[in-house]
Amino acid sequence: MxxxxxxxxxxxxxxxxxxxxxxxxxxxxxxxxxxxxxxxxxxxxxxxxxxxxxxxxxxxxxxxxxxxxxxxxxxxxxxxxxxxxxxxxxxxxxxxxxxxxxxxxxxxxxxxxxxxxxxxxxxxxxxxxxxxxxxxxxxxxxxxxxxxxxxxxxxxxxxxxxxxxxxxxxxxxxxxxxxxxxxxxxxxxxxxxxxxxxxxxxxxxxxxxxxxxxxxxxxxxxxxxxxxxxxxxxxxxxxxxxxxxxxxxxxxxxxxxxxxxxxxxxxxxxxxxxxxxxAPQVAAPHSPANTHGVDHFQNVPVQVAYIGACTGAKLDDLRAAASVFQGRHVAPGVRLMVAPASLQDQAEAEAEGVMAVLRAAGAELLPTACGACSGYGGSIPDGANVIATTARNFKGRMGSATAQVYLASPYTVAASALQGRIADPREVFA
The missing domain is CATH 3.30.499.10 (Aconitase, domain 3)
Incomplete structure (x- = not known):
């Protein structure tokens, strides 16, 4: 049978x-x-x-x-x-x-x-x-x-x-x-x-x-x-x-x-x-679906670079950003904010020297929480161009209804913070 x-x-x-x-x-x-x-x-x-x-x-x-x-x-x-x-x-x-x-x-x-x-x-x-x-x-x-x-x-x-x-x-x-x-x-x-x-x-x-x-x-x-x-x-x-x-x-x-x-x-x-x-990708305001290759945005200035959220501040993400920042400092007029995704990731990043690299680059360390990704904490200034590792860039999502939020990888966010404009991280590794 x-x-x-x-x-x-x-x-x-x-x-x-x-x-x-x-x-x-x-x-x-x-x-x-x-x-x-x-x-x-x-x-x-x-x-x-x-x-x-x-x-x-x-x-x-x-x-x-x-x-x-x-x-x-x-x-x-x-x-x-x-x-x-x-x-x-x-x-x-x-x-x-x-x-x-x-x-x-x-x-x-x-x-x-x-x-x-x-x-x-x-x-x-x-x-x-x-x-x-x-x-x-x-x-x-x-x-x-x-x-x-x-x-x-x-x-x-x-x-x-x-x-x-x-x-x-x-x-x-x-x-x-x-x-x-x-x-x-x-x-x-x-x-x-x-x-x-x-x-x-x-x-x-x-x-x-x-x-x-x-x-x-x-x-x-x-x-x-x-x-x-x-x-x-x-x-x-x-x-x-x-x-x-x-x-x-x-x-x-x-x-x-x-x-x-x-x-x-x-x-x-x-x-x-x-x-x-x-190629590195960037999502323009105000939708993750508004995505193009990074070359499409290279004349866009940024005032805030945010490395945070569950899609952009885990240990691997922090390592990626540090690999771009190594020995470099953010551009004048750019505010770099880093909110590790968990205390465990932050502790491991500290032990590896990753956090030291980020601080030397000019990073402002924020609490390990959802924070600005969910619009809490008031850390995103009105009217700013923001490049962030978050998952969403809907209008007002990060708190300010007038901020223009661009989504990208930790590599691209770090490269953009260095240049003061949306930048291709592959140039750093060339």
Whole structure:
């Protein structure tokens, strides 16, 4: 008797099938999934969830599967931020939550650094950039407060099985070009609506050659393409990085988490790119999709260079910026601000001498938090031209409605700070 062969599946289908307890799922199906982890922060979490839970008389389904990160309104600078953070701290103590990270860094960076993510998981986050978790071979996406309430009470959520858009990158990135340039280029090509595709999968030799933190940047900004999830198949790089965070080897299963050969075209389509020909990319105001090669902007002056956020201030990002600044100083009239993505990244950068290079170049060190990326802290002056490593440049996103924000990689932001205008970092490495 012949055993029926399981149809070829995308990585997204496999992850969702596991979460809903089925051998396979098809695009378009609506299924109920068990949640392995729910993350929220001081802005999206307790101040919204606490009153709703009290009104229902409901309890958290599994406190060990909940992670709370204080990163948006810290350090507190006014009465409103103090109130929001106090609610979060008091509620965390009242609930005796075991996984609370207060002022440790940005949630999307702290979560994996503390060993909470691993391949095969199905996770949700109370933030639109939660697809960062897809870099680890986990299906993770952002949800609103009402959906989070349902998850926190039941441990379940429904999803519509997505089609997948596979972004296949051949070759290897040249010096001065990074994952940020890759993702800006893709957003510029496909726009922010994402078409009919809900899952983006990054693959190919150039993706496999990236470090974990560079992969996190790709998955993070899949949100800017309108994707629900931004996935990367886990491999030895994933395993080694997770081992370094203290995740036990037996808890890291990388086998099988990839898109099968011969997957149906109705489930996935593939678009190919060549990393070798990619130039540094810059997104002009006021959209990440308003992207062109750096040469398009080289007469644009800048007054502020911001190296921060979950897409631009991890250890690898700080290293990239330091490689440009080595022995150099920012141009007169340019304010260089650096806000490391986590305390861990900052400490490692200090130990390596990276932070010393940035300070010698004229950097002003800001707290390890979301800060100006989420418009908090008032550090972006009105009317300034800003080049930033952040994920979004919507009008008013960084606080000032009159600032003109350009998005770029840490390499390009650093090169621009040196020149006082948007500049090509490849000139530094020539």
């Amino acid at each position: 012949n055993t029926p062969q399981r149809p070829a599946q995308t990585l997204a289908q496999k992850l969702i099938a596991k979460a809903c307890g089925r051998p396979h799922v098809a695009p378009g199906e609506i299924v109920s999934c068990q949640v392995d982890l729910a993350m929220f922060h001081d802005s999206s979490g307790p101040r919204r969830l606490k009153p709703m839970l009290e009104e229902l008389g409901a309890q958290i389904w599994d406190k060990d599967r909940v992670v709370l990160v204080m990163d948006h309104y810290v350090p507190e600078q006014d009465d409103d931020s103090r109130r929001i953070v106090r609610i979060a701290r008091d509620w965390a103590a009242e609930q005796r939550l075991p996984h609370v990270y207060d002022s440790q860094g940005i949630c999307h960076v702290v979560l994996p650094q503390k060993g909470h993510l691993r391949p095969g998981m199905f996770c949700v986050g109370g933030d639109s950039h939660s697809p960062t978790g897809g870099a680890f071979g986990a299906y993770m996406f952002g949800i609103g407060s009402t959906e989070m309430l349902g998850v926190v009470v039941t441990g379940e959520i429904w999803v519509r099985v997505p089609q997948t858009l596979r972004m296949w990158w051949d070759g290897v990135l040249p010096a001065g070009v990074s994952a940020k340039d890759m993702v800006l280029h893709m957003i510029g090509r496909f726009g922010m609506n994402g078409g009919d595709y809900q899952a983006v999968e990054f693959c190919g030799p150039a993706v496999r050659a990236l470090s974990m933190q560079e992969r996190m940047t790709l998955s993070n900004m899949s949100a800017e393409m309108g994707a629900q999830a931004g996935l990367i198949a886990p491999d030895a790089t994933t395993r080694d990085w997770l081992l370094g965070t203290g995740v036990p080897a037996e808890a890291i299963q990388t086998e099988g988490w990839f898109t099968d050969e011969g997957v149906d075209e109705a489930a996935a389509r593939t678009v190919r790119f060549d990393a070798r020909t990619l």
